[in-house]
Amino acid sequence: MPKIMEVAESHQIRTVVPFSAQFEIELMNLKQINEYSNYMLANPTHVTCVHRLVQSFFPALDFIRMYVVNEGRDVRAYTVRSRTYAPHAAGVIDTDIERSVTVYYNDQW
Numbered sequence: 001m002p003k004i005m006e007v008a009e010s011h012q013i014r015t016v017v018p019f020s021a022q023f024e025i026e027l028m029n030l031k032q033i034n035e036y037s038n039y040m041l042a043n044p045t046h047v048t049c050v051h052r053l054v055q056s057f058f059p060a061l062d063f064i065r066m067y068v069v070n071e072g073r074d075v076r077a078y079t080v081r082s083r084t085y086a087p088h089a090a091g092v093i094d095t096d097i098e099r100s101v102t103v104y105y106n107d108q109w
Contacts, residue, residue: 005017015056017049024048027048064082066079066080067074068093
């Protein structure tokens with residue numbers, strides 16, 4: 001790991017997410033044969049790094065998530081580029097919405 005960090009620093013890489021591809025493959029195979037929950041109960045510190053990888057890619061690729069809640073309390077997340085104007089971001093969901101979007105921002109959440 002120190003060698004990886006040294007190379008990352010020399011190339012001005014800001015984010016390093018260490019993971020084992022072999023472990024991720026084994027964990028995926030456990031999910032497929034319903035042994036995943038038993039494994040996680042026995043080994044609570046062993047967690048997949050896929051979520052951490054995705055989280056680190058979003059700022060690196062200049063993406064944000066836009067969450068939409070409909071009347072039935074269904075929540076969906078959409079990926080848009082950061083600094084996208086609201087009408088264009090709404091167009092990711094549906095092009096009809098892009099023409100008639102109203103934005104409400106609440107920074108108290």
